[in-house]
Amino acid sequence: MKEITQEQLSTLRPPAFPGSYFLSFEGIEGAGKSTQIIKLKTHLESLNFRVLVLREPGGTPFGERLRQAILETKNEITPLAEAYLFASSRAQLLNEVILKELAVPNTVVICDRYIDSSLVYQGHSRGLGLSHVLNIHSVFPLNIVPHLTFYLRINVETSEKRQKMRNAPKDYFESKGVEFYKKLVVGYDMVAELFPQRILKMNAEVTTDQMSMQICDAINQLIGLKKAVEKEENL
Ligand code: TYD
Numbered sequence: 001m002k003e004i005t006q007e008q009l010s011t012l013r014p015p016a017f018p019g020s021y022f023l024s025f026e027g028i029e030g031a032g033k034s035t036q037i038i039k040l041k042t043h044l045e046s047l048n049f050r051v052l053v054l055r056e057p058g059g060t061p062f063g064e065r066l067r068q069a070i071l072e073t074k075n076e077i078t079p080l081a082e083a084y085l086f087a088s089s090r091a092q093l094l095n096e097v098i099l100k101e102l103a104v105p106n107t108v109v110i111c112d113r114y115i116d117s118s119l120v121y122q123g124h125s126r127g128l129g130l131s132h133v134l135n136i137h138s139v140f141p142l143n144i145v146p147h148l149t150f151y152l153r154i155n156v157e158t159s160e161k162r163q164k165m166r167n168a169p170k171d172y173f174e175s176k177g178v179e180f181y182k183k184l185v186v187g188y189d190m191v192a193e194l195f196p197q198r199i200l201k202m203n204a205e206v207t208t209d210q211m212s213m214q215i216c217d218a219i220n221q222l223i224g225l226k227k228a229v230e231k232e233e234n235l
Contacts, residue, residue, distance in 0.1 A: 012134075030166075056117065070086070091142055114149070
């Protein structure tokens with residue numbers, strides 16, 4: 001695998017808007033992202049934040065069309081084309097929504113999937129290489145990363161069990177089978193190690209309430225830390 005350089009990692013940075021937070025959720029199918037996002041939104045609203053939930057790919061009219069193009073395709077797309085399609089949807093979402101919303105103080109933007117999905121799905125599991133995906137994200141605004149990312153970790157067996165219970169039709173990636181899913185878990189672990197400060201790897205094989213409590217604790221801690229830093233910078 002092509003070596004990842006310090007320069008590639010250091011070009012990635014969180015947005016610098018005082019009082020606002022950019023968060024993302026990651027994990028394989030069935031990890032419980034949607035449920036936890038709703039619970040976190042409620043918690044943040046109780047703290048008087050304005051909360052916006054977005055999903056990737058999608059979140060803009062153009063992004064939703066790309067989402068359809070990718071997830072409903074019956075033909076194999078090359079990993080390179082996949083990576084650029086997802087990055088294209090992300091660039092549009094950043095320009096059209098994320099950066100504008102975060103400029104309003106007291107806002108939290110929560111993204112259901114973001115750059116780590118590209119690193120894991122295209123970079124690792126589809127074999128493009130993490131380095132290549134990082135290169136695509138080296139230019140503004142694609143170099144903007146969340147303040148905190150919740151990686152809800154479950155194993156492949158749990159994912160399969162939860163998918164069977166849902167019994168929903170499978171999209172492009174979901175039809176790729178167990179081996180692909182195993183690679184996703186390895187890929188997420190690699191990416192979590194690459195960004196230990198930003199990515200909070202959480203055992204999601206616990207109850208919904210236990211998971212939610214841990215997420216709220218982490219957020220309360222982040223808010224306290226960021227407020228302290230912003231206060232110091234203003235002194
Ligand atoms: P979605 O139905 O939103 O998946 P989930 O409910 O599991 O979050 O479909 C998004 C799919 O696209 C999902 O399989 C992950 C994949 N994906 C990538 O491969 N790369 C990316 O950069 C993103 C954002 C998503």
